[in-house]
Amino acid sequence: MVKIAVAGGSGQVGQEVIDALAAAKKHEIVILSRNKAVTGDSASGVTWLAVNYDDKSQLIEALRGIHTVLSFTQVMDYTPQENLIDAAIAAGVKRFAPSQWGSASTIGMPWWAGKDKIKEYLEKVNENGKVLEYSLFQPGLFLDYLATPYKTAKYLEPLNTMIDFQNRRAIVVDGYDAIMTYTTVKDLAAVVARAADLDGEWPVVGGIRGNRVPVSQILKIGEKVRETTGRAFTVDKVKLGDLERGILTASWTLEASHPSVTGDQVEEMLKTVLIGTLLSSAKGAWDVSDEFNQLLPDFKFTQIEEFLAQVWEGKP
Incomplete structure (x- = not known):
């Protein structure tokens, strides 16, 4: 069992993944939110924590003891996610999944330019040696x-x-x-829950090919x-x-x-x-590619x- 922090956990996709993680009953889940939610607090193994994404010191404290961070934050403003990455590194987080959850590239889609910014930022923090394991989860549409x-x-x-x-x-x-x-969002959530249990290193490109x-x-x-x-x-x-x-x-x-x-x-x-x-x-x-299909060959999409x-x- 590890502690998993979910940033932007009040969004649609984030909630689907949280439910899948909670149903597995294998990990402790902390949901980070700008405004502490009143729903979900009673769910087994799930707690909510209000955070200010502009306050790195607060983020570091929130992430202490966290093994994996799953980010579902808005990508149009990428600064909060950069702060989250910095805090994850400072707090000793092992794994990080940035807010991707879509296509293999953003070509032709300017509203997702923030995804490329975060990808470049993750590459930069690891350019002199790996300090944070991360995977770009990509299930397509x-x-x-x-x-x-x-x-x-x-x-x-x-x-x-x-x-x-x-x-x-x-x-x-x-x-x-x-x-x-x-890929159905249910299958994505199930794959993420399974990926959280993997002992080996996550692939940098995490393609999930349902169909x-x-x-x-x-x-x-x-x-x-x-x-x-x-x-x-x-x-x-x-x-x-x-x-x-x-x-x-x-x-x-x-x-x-x-x-x-x-x-x-x-x-x-x-x-x-x-x-x-x-x-x-x-x-x-x-x-998209099929890295997680290969890591989870028994999963039926x-x-x-x-x-x-x-x-x-x-x-x-």
């Missing part, structure tokens, strides 16, 4: 998003993407059959599991060059956004995210067609 508007996880909320099963439509980049990795499929195959699955509607998928094709110039020619756009984006930002952010997701898919960002057939059975 959450398979749950293809179930939108239906919720398939306890905390993760539905989110629109470039492939819309509800309205039987998709946007693809003309001339590119992008390879996508889809590796080309977009064309996803659309075929869509036609199959939505065949009861009697309507084929409508596919809009957009040009890579247009996307690179910030031009979106598709007949529709995203309708839901992350709760961290509000007000006047929403419309522009939805366009930026859709363009970026299409660009990044064409450039291979969502074709939820398969895309079975999952979607169950979700969409009988749906209008």
